[in-house]
Amino acid sequence: MTTFIIRRLLLLPIIVLGVSLIIFSLFQILGPNRLLASYVNPNVFDKLSEAELDALMEKYGLKDPFVQRYWKWLVNALQGDLGWSQVGKEPVLKAILGRFPYTLELALYALFPVVGVGIWLGVKAAVKRDKFLDHFIRIVAIIGWSFPDFVFGLLVLMIFYSVLGWFPPGNLSLWAEQIVKSPNYLKVTHLLTIDALINGRFDIFLDALRHIVGPVITLSFLWWAYLLRITRSSMLEVLSKEYVRTARAKGVPERDVIHKHAKRNAMIPVVTVAGAMVIGLLSGTVIIEVIFNRTGIGQLAARAAVELDYATVLGTTLFYSIILVLGNLIIDILYAVFDPRVRLS
Amino acid sequence: MSEPKPRSEFRRMMRKLLRNPSAILGFSLLAFFVLVAIFAPYIAEPVNPQMLDENGKPMRLDNPYIMPVITWSSEPIPPSKEHPFGMIQGRDIFYGVVWGTRTAFYIGLTVTLISTAVGIVIGSISGYYGGWIDEILMRITDVFLSIPFLLAAMVLTTILGNGLDKVMIAMVVFGWMGAARLIRANILQVKEEQFVLAAKALGIKDFFIILRHILPNTIFPVLIQASMRMGSLVITAAGLSFLGLGAPLGYADWGSMLNFTRNWILGTSGSSMTYWYAVFYPGMAMVLFVLAWNLVGDALRDVFDPRLK
Numbered sequence: 201m202t203t204f205i206i207r208r209l210l211l212l213p214i215i216v217l218g219v220s221l222i223i224f225s226l227f228q229i230l231g232p233n234r235l236l237a238s239y240v241n242p243n244v245f246d247k248l249s250e251a252e253l254d255a256l257m258e259k260y261g262l263k264d265p266f267v268q269r270y271w272k273w274l275v276n277a278l279q280g281d282l283g284w285s286q287v288g289k290e291p292v293l294k295a296i297l298g299r300f301p302y303t304l305e306l307a308l309y310a311l312f313p314v315v316g317v318g319i320w321l322g323v324k325a326a327v328k329r330d331k332f333l334d335h336f337i338r339i340v341a342i343i344g345w346s347f348p349d350f351v352f353g354l355l356v357l358m359i360f361y362s363v364l365g366w367f368p369p370g371n372l373s374l375w376a377e378q379i380v381k382s383p384n385y386l387k388v389t390h391l392l393t394i395d396a397l398i399n400g401r402f403d404i405f406l407d408a409l410r411h412i413v414g415p416v417i418t419l420s421f422l423w424w425a426y427l428l429r430i431t432r433s434s435m436l437e438v439l440s441k442e443y444v445r446t447a448r449a450k451g452v453p454e455r456d457v458i459h460k461h462a463k464r465n466a467m468i469p470v471v472t473v474a475g476a477m478v479i480g481l482l483s484g485t486v487i488i489e490v491i492f493n494r495t496g497i498g499q500l501a502a503r504a505a506v507e508l509d510y511a512t513v514l515g516t517t518l519f520y521s522i523i524l525v526l527g528n529l530i531i532d533i534l535y536a537v538f539d540p541r542v543r544l545s
Numbered sequence: 546m547s548e549p550k551p552r553s554e555f556r557r558m559m560r561k562l563l564r565n566p567s568a569i570l571g572f573s574l575l576a577f578f579v580l581v582a583i584f585a586p587y588i589a590e591p592v593n594p595q596m597l598d599e600n601g602k603p604m605r606l607d608n609p610y611i612m613p614v615i616t617w618s619s620e621p622i623p624p625s626k627e628h629p630f631g632m633i634q635g636r637d638i639f640y641g642v643v644w645g646t647r648t649a650f651y652i653g654l655t656v657t658l659i660s661t662a663v664g665i666v667i668g669s670i671s672g673y674y675g676g677w678i679d680e681i682l683m684r685i686t687d688v689f690l691s692i693p694f695l696l697a698a699m700v701l702t703t704i705l706g707n708g709l710d711k712v713m714i715a716m717v718v719f720g721w722m723g724a725a726r727l728i729r730a731n732i733l734q735v736k737e738e739q740f741v742l743a744a745k746a747l748g749i750k751d752f753f754i755i756l757r758h759i760l761p762n763t764i765f766p767v768l769i770q771a772s773m774r775m776g777s778l779v780i781t782a783a784g785l786s787f788l789g790l791g792a793p794l795g796y797a798d799w800g801s802m803l804n805f806t807r808n809w810i811l812g813t814s815g816s817s818m819t820y821w822y823a824v825f826y827p828g829m830a831m832v833l834f835v836l837a838w839n840l841v842g843d844a845l846r847d848v849f850d851p852r853l854k
Contacts, residue, residue: 211687218688229704339567342843346836348780350787351803351828358824483693487784505699506790513700521691 201536208529212522219521220277220514224270227510232262235510273514282518283511287503292515296497300519301390302371303489303496307481308391309412310419314481315474318424322431323466327458329436338432341425349484353418353491360414367414369493373407415492419485423477430473435466468539479527483520561848568848571840578834582646585609589643610644610797612636621809621820631822634805636795638822642830644797649834652713652782653775660717661771664724669755671725672732683729686722694719695781702790709798712782712791723774724767731763765849773842776835783831802827 227235236257248256257263261272276283280293288295325337360367371377371392379385379401386399393412396405438444439462447461448454486498493499497516504512562568581588591609598604606613614635616622622632630638671682701715702708735741736759744754783800785791787807792798806823 214684215688215691218685219691222688222692223700226701226704335566342567342839343832343836346776346832346839348783348828348831348835350784351824351831354803354806354824354828358821483696486693486695486699487788490788501696502699502788505696505703506788508703517692517696517700520693520696524691524693 201533205529205533208525208532212525212529215525216518216521220274220518221270223510223514223517224273225266227508227513228266230508232257234508235262277518282515285500285504285512285515286509287507287512288500292511295500295512296515296519299495299497299500302392302494303482303485303498305391305393306412306415306419306485306489306494306496307478309416310423310481311474311478313416313420314423314427314477317420318427319431319467319470321424322428322470323435323458323463325428325432326435326439326466337428341428344421345425347422349418349422350487350491352421353415353488356414356418357491360417367410369414369491370411371408371494372404372411379404411494415485415488415494418488418492419481422484423481427470427473427477431466431470434469435462438462438466441465468535471534471538476527476531479524482523558848562844565844565847567840568844571837571844574833574837575841578646578650578837581643582650585643585647589637589640591644610648612641612644612795612797614795621806621823624822630826633802633809633820633823634795638802638826641797641802642799642826645799645802645827645830646834648709648792648796648798649779649783649831652709653779653838656713656716656720656778656782657771657775660720661724661767663717664721664726665728665760665767667721668725668728669732669760672729673736673751673755673759679729682725686725689719690722692719695784698781698785699788699790702785707790707793709782709786709792709796712785716778716781720774720778723770727767727770728760728763731766732759735759735762769842769845769849772838772845775838775842779831779835779838799827799831 233253236253261269264272273283282292282296284290285292285295288299290298321337321341325334328334356367357369361369385395387395388398389395392408393405396402396408439458444457444462447457452461483498485494485496486502488494489496489499490502497519500512501516501520503509504516586609591606592603593606593613593615594603595613595615615632615637616635618635621634622628624631628637628639630642632638667682667686671679671686697719698712698715701718702711705711705714732755741754741758744758782791783798783803786796786798786800787804789801789804792801794801794804803824806820809820809823
């Protein structure tokens, strides 16, 4: 197992290198002129003469060969300098780390309803296999699975904000934002709700909660169906096992057969999927953050992509891919821990 | 135990498929959308009622996929007799929903076909030859899989300069990995089977062995996967249009029609449900379209892949 972990960790830099190489090469399609535009104030850019443009390209090394430029970026990146984020108006690394807690908080909150509802209904559907309840749950799930996130997000915003006025978009209300930004407000976890509790500001906690409910509903509605499907099929497989039949035969109450004997083993694949889901939730927030105007890393990435701010695009993509690779590694390890039959090699 | 054996496997599968209520729902929905796409010119005539030709008849549109501007008022206009789904940005929503069906099929089928084909080629080479070729191709696949799909598609679309074709290119470039992995895994299984070894012993060229002997035996899971991907591809493309990267403004595309609504659903507080139709009809069309593919894919998987119930 240790060799497995080491080998996978050795793979991490290769993958991150590959990802940066791909994104970096993609931007070469733009040509030096367009690339230069992301260094210079657009109002000034149009007034520059040929010679001035040339000089600037020279200055930023845009005329150097590809390998040389990539190398330069890489050396800087390894020293923690990912460049200046035009979109975030601060260094890329700082922009990413500053926004990540918002995304993390959203994903963590979404995890509760997804896991709770997904597993609960998945077990129910498996127990009532091919009965009305099973068909009903599956149909609802597949409808949920078919909703584009932005359509569902728009509906949530329309109903819960515009009509009912319950869950406004954004991170916080203006008054709360001012308090949070003040210097004597403690920032321990950088998660808005948790920090509010630490500071003993219950009003800010409620305000943060009010703002996060909309995106959480949207995000979890798209994912519980996925977990339900895995739980259901895993549960069905376990229920057909010999030992479950034995338990039934010796007169164990059906309740215990399902919840004590079957469910535990059925949860093994679910655990691994839940891990994959956290990754999915983290990277699935892009459009949701745009719709609900939450200043998380997804919104940063989306704006950077649209405005071709390539330092930020590179930074965020690398950040996502590191999360992805590390996350997958943790899942594989968990899988081996939960299921002794699995041998990692 | 002594059940009479059905004459053909295929017929047995079909019967199983037709007994599955969600499969029937899926196929009917899909058939409905196919009909709408085929008969779009008759359901929503591609004419501009504002411009009349010399006979006093409305002029036909040069490009039916560009929704004609009927009035210059940009505010949404509620459904009426002439415009059953209402209007937004001066354009008839019904027209956009109908012609948008064609756009959805066009995007979904093209991207699925090309990316699956690319995946099959890469996966076949990787699985059949093994060794260092396999190692390199699979590491490249890993790298591509480590980039969030939506983000990568956004970046490439913007770099290529926005538009539906650019969206499609971007989705192919970052969408072939699933098929590649699946086909590779299947080929690794089939490779050692007797019939492949026999073909090899006969001296048949690798290319023909893959094409004639291996692929037909591994293609079904790939097709099922492709049909299940159709839905999510259409969602992604619409999402990009919604963000303003995909189809140009006024194009008959569900995503960019929803882009219009962004300014309206939050603009007027208190009376926000007034514009429900602007979100509801294009949104519903998209949900039903994706639902159709998901139901079909789900049913196919249930029937052809007995391991997953």
